[in-house]
Amino acid sequence: MTRDTLHALGMSAGYGTTDIIEQISCSFSPGTFTGIIGPNGSGKTTLLRALSRALPCSGLLTLNDKPVSAYTAAELGMVLGFVPQDEERPFSYSVMQVVLMARYLRTSRFAALSPADYERSRTALRQTGTADLENRSIKTLSGGEWQRVLIARALAQDTRVLLLDEPTSHLDLGHQSEILTLLRHLSDEGSTIIAVFHDLNLAALFCDRLILIRNGRVAGDGTPAQVLTPQTIREAYGADVVTARHPATGRTYLMPMTGTDRTTNERLSEGIHVICGGGTGSDLLHFLARRAFSLSTGILATNDSDHSAATALDIPCIALPPFTPMSEETLDELATALSRASHVIITHHPIGTGNLPVIRALEGIDPKKIILHLPEGTNIASCDFTGGVAARILEEALVAGARCAPTFTEILVHISKKIHDKPEEL
Amino acid sequence: MDPAGIISGIRLPRVLTAFCVGGSLAIAGAAMQALFRNPMADPYILGTSSGGALGAAMAVVFFGGLGMPLFAWAGAVLAILIVWSIAGRQGIIPVETLLLTGIAVSFFFSAIVSFLIAIAGENVHQIIFWLMGGLWNVSGTDALLTAAVLVPVSFILFFMGRDLNALSLGEETAAHLGIDAIRARWVVLGSSTLVTAVAVSVAGSIGFIGLVTPHIVRIILGPDNRIVIPGAVLLGGIILVWSDTLARTFFSDLPVGIITAFIGAPFFLWLIRQRGVNT
Numbered sequence: 001m002t003r004d005t006l007h008a009l010g011m012s013a014g015y016g017t018t019d020i021i022e023q024i025s026c027s028f029s030p031g032t033f034t035g036i037i038g039p040n041g042s043g044k045t046t047l048l049r050a051l052s053r054a055l056p057c058s059g060l061l062t063l064n065d066k067p068v069s070a071y072t073a074a075e076l077g078m079v080l081g082f083v084p085q086d087e088e089r090p091f092s093y094s095v096m097q098v099v100l101m102a103r104y105l106r107t108s109r110f111a112a113l114s115p116a117d118y119e120r121s122r123t124a125l126r127q128t129g130t131a132d133l134e135n136r137s138i139k140t141l142s143g144g145e146w147q148r149v150l151i152a153r154a155l156a157q158d159t160r161v162l163l164l165d166e167p168t169s170h171l172d173l174g175h176q177s178e179i180l181t182l183l184r185h186l187s188d189e190g191s192t193i194i195a196v197f198h199d200l201n202l203a204a205l206f207c208d209r210l211i212l213i214r215n216g217r218v219a220g221d222g223t224p225a226q227v228l229t230p231q232t233i234r235e236a237y238g239a240d241v242v243t244a245r246h247p248a249t250g251r252t253y254l255m256p257m258t259g260t261d262r263t264t265n266e267r268l269s270e271g272i273h274v275i276c277g278g279g280t281g282s283d284l285l286h287f288l289a290r291r292a293f294s295l296s297t298g299i300l301a302t303n304d305s306d307h308s309a310a311t312a313l314d315i316p317c318i319a320l321p322p323f324t325p326m327s328e329e330t331l332d333e334l335a336t337a338l339s340r341a342s343h344v345i346i347t348h349h350p351i352g353t354g355n356l357p358v359i360r361a362l363e364g365i366d367p368k369k370i371i372l373h374l375p376e377g378t379n380i381a382s383c384d385f386t387g388g389v390a391a392r393i394l395e396e397a398l399v400a401g402a403r404c405a406p407t408f409t410e411i412l413v414h415i416s417k418k419i420h421d422k423p424e425e426l
Numbered sequence: 427m428d429p430a431g432i433i434s435g436i437r438l439p440r441v442l443t444a445f446c447v448g449g450s451l452a453i454a455g456a457a458m459q460a461l462f463r464n465p466m467a468d469p470y471i472l473g474t475s476s477g478g479a480l481g482a483a484m485a486v487v488f489f490g491g492l493g494m495p496l497f498a499w500a501g502a503v504l505a506i507l508i509v510w511s512i513a514g515r516q517g518i519i520p521v522e523t524l525l526l527t528g529i530a531v532s533f534f535f536s537a538i539v540s541f542l543i544a545i546a547g548e549n550v551h552q553i554i555f556w557l558m559g560g561l562w563n564v565s566g567t568d569a570l571l572t573a574a575v576l577v578p579v580s581f582i583l584f585f586m587g588r589d590l591n592a593l594s595l596g597e598e599t600a601a602h603l604g605i606d607a608i609r610a611r612w613v614v615l616g617s618s619t620l621v622t623a624v625a626v627s628v629a630g631s632i633g634f635i636g637l638v639t640p641h642i643v644r645i646i647l648g649p650d651n652r653i654v655i656p657g658a659v660l661l662g663g664i665i666l667v668w669s670d671t672l673a674r675t676f677f678s679d680l681p682v683g684i685i686t687a688f689i690g691a692p693f694f695l696w697l698i699r700q701r702g703v704n705t
Contacts, residue, residue: 049598073605077604090464091644091649105603109586
């Protein structure tokens with residue numbers, strides 16, 4: 001085992017005679033930022049407190065190969081720091097006095113605190129953006145300011161292992177990322193950072209590793225991408241989410257899905273095929289899925305974000321690998337889907353030579369089934385990258401009875417009309 | 427008795443004892459408030475005064491008032507031991523449990539004291555006066571005894587000032603800051619109940635000083651216990667010396683507890699108005 005490794009083996013802990021966490025085994029090494037996640041009441045905070053020795057536990061807990069129970073209070077305080085989510089403020093200490101408390105264990109009780117202790121505390125206040133609060137009474141601080149002061153105190157303690165209980169729960173967006181970037185930086189420099197997270201996206205964004213706690217046991221342990229899957233989240237939190245890799249950060253992120261009304265409405269049970277691409281369809285797919293339409297989509301490349309949306313929503317999708325030409329087989333599949341559908345919606349997506357065959361397939365179906373989604377400020381020409389071929393097909397469809405809809409609501413209006421109603425005369 | 431004899435034999439021991447008793451109550455109050463994270467805590471919170479009262483009342487009822495200080499001391503110690511043994515049964519206990527146990531034991535002892543008052547007959551005023559607290563019969567021995575306990579306890583609590591600071595944000599916080607919180611708790615509790623028990627046995631249960639002196643010190647000097655502890659000893663001592671002088675000089679030796687509350691409470695209210703309540 002390497003230095004600064006916190007290692008738990010078969011650890012159980014709880015309050016009174018009830019164990020909240022049971023038989024937890026995990027190891028934390030230097031240079032890693034670990035997030036502990038889990039639903040309310042799963043035992044995240046209990047685990048963190050047990051790791052810090054604040055809560056007595058059974059099983060084996062070692063730090064640097066030495067049982068944590070064998071450390072004196074001062075020895076442990078030198079290597080392990082803890083940031084609670086909140087703390088009582090019965091007396092009006094100044095911010096500086098509270099941060100200096102982290103330096104007590106390095107100062108003899110018979111000596112005064114040194115200028116170096118003040119300097120270290122000031123640095124910690126600067127790191128958490130609370131330098132200007134130095135002389136304020138802690139009773140006058142907001143919840144977020146107080147939380148940052150508590151983090152500053154733990155930093156001033158100069159420990160290699162840092163445990164934090166929802167360190168950003170009271171912070172606004174800016175301070176959240178500031179504090180988490182700071183923690184990320186500390187772990188990059190070799191500290192062992194373990195934090196309980198409520199916000200899964202923040203955890204995924206900043207942590208190297210996530211441990212999912214469910215009913216007091218480890219239900220997942222690995223990289224954010226490994227732990228945050230729709231299946232594990234549904235099992236642990238009972239919530240439906242979609243996960244994806246964020247295009248800008250490259251990190252896994254997830255979004256809750258709005259409750260889908262699975263009760264099918266006879267009128268709405270007719271199939272709808274959506275032709276989209278490049279992210280123009282995902283909003284529409286979610287919109288229609290919420291309304292319990294029976295949907296299909298394609299042809300889409302598997303790396304297209306619309307494909308991800310369809311997968312997340314369990315919508316049948318005619319797919320093909322990226323940058324492969326459309327085969328006869330795929331086009332046959334499309335033709336079947338188009339003829340079976342009661343409506344075909346085409347989003348305003350770029351049409352080039354690659355996906356032109358999909359548009360050509362429209363020539364084989366009843367044009368009255370076609371709805372063109374053209375949001376305000378767009379027209380047929382602006383999605384055409386085929387030198388007018390695609391535009392001509394679409395315009396011909398419009399002439400033959402296809403309809404235009406600038407908004408989702410208007411799409412709904414068109415769908416709810418009987419297919420063979422005559423289009424309104426202009 | 428010649429004037430010099432009055433000063434050295436009667437007045438000086440009384441002033442010294444008053445100072446030590448006032449200092450004892452104030453330092454114990456400051457320590458208890460930090461430990462229980464509760465500005466309303468006082469030195470009597472763990473049953474010291476009701477235990478002392480029980481001892482004193484028993485001495486009055488059964489022995490005609492003989493050995494009252496000794497009985498009072500035994501009663502105070504008994505109360506603390508009962509609280510500790512009940513609350514400490516499960517090893518590590520939250521301070522809140524200790525607090526509630528102290529309150530319950532206090533009520534139980536007070537009930538017995540009330541019963542003794544009811545059956546005390548003509549001696550009832552002795553118990554009542556003891557309950558209000560006073561320094562009528564103090565001697566040089568009392569001055570030495572209270573000083574002998576207060577001086578070491580003051581040093582112990584002064585050098586534990588930082589532990590008290592950390593403890594006043596919570597025992598778990600103190601532990602995370604590298605302080606042996608459980609040991610610190612017992613040292614603080616042990617030493618402050620010891621001074622309280624001795625003060626109670628000498629002067630009865632004088633109210634107000636232990637509760638309010640630490641607040642006054644914090645309003646003036648800030649909440650750092652390295653300063654509050656010595657400040658409380660000095661200010662508590664000064665307040666009781668002056669209160670006792672007033673009681674003796676102008677009120678024909680009224681129980682001094684009446685004076686401390688009568689003068690002290692309005693002064694404290696004025697201070698709160700002037701400086702704000704953020705102690």
